[in-house]
Amino acid sequence: MATVKDRTVRRTATVRRAIKRAAGERVRLSVFRSSKHIYAQVIDDAKGVTVASASSMEKDVRGKTGANVEAAKAVGKRVAERAVAKGVKEVQFDRGSYLYHGRIKALADAARETGLKF
Numbered sequence: 001m002a003t004v005k006d007r008t009v010r011r012t013a014t015v016r017r018a019i020k021r022a023a024g025e026r027v028r029l030s031v032f033r034s035s036k037h038i039y040a041q042v043i044d045d046a047k048g049v050t051v052a053s054a055s056s057m058e059k060d061v062r063g064k065t066g067a068n069v070e071a072a073k074a075v076g077k078r079v080a081e082r083a084v085a086k087g088v089k090e091v092q093f094d095r096g097s098y099l100y101h102g103r104i105k106a107l108a109d110a111a112r113e114t115g116l117k118f
Helices: 004-021 069-085 103-114
Strands: 027-033 038-044 049-055 091-094
Touching: 004 091, 027 069, 027 103, 038 069, 038 103, 049 069, 069 103
Parallel strands: 027 091
Antiparallel strands: 027 038, 038 049
């Protein structure tokens, strides 16, 4: 029987495999979710630089909590705006070991609506 850790490791490996296939073609939109906040950054692995970033800890995004869907939508919109301003239109979505649900899905949908393609 697979434990929670086994499923997490398998999910992470699946996501990493897909990202490695598209490594030279696109930058990646990496997401980190903590219990209180959510963070996103657009990373160019070929150059080793962060192109754009946003988090729920920024003053104008910060509300009562950064651990809800509304905060994730705001972070997704903000990181997409910053990436598009720098000329990035296509990204590879790196959700890490997180399920595509809830805050992760809200962030991704907001980034798509703002102009990123993935």
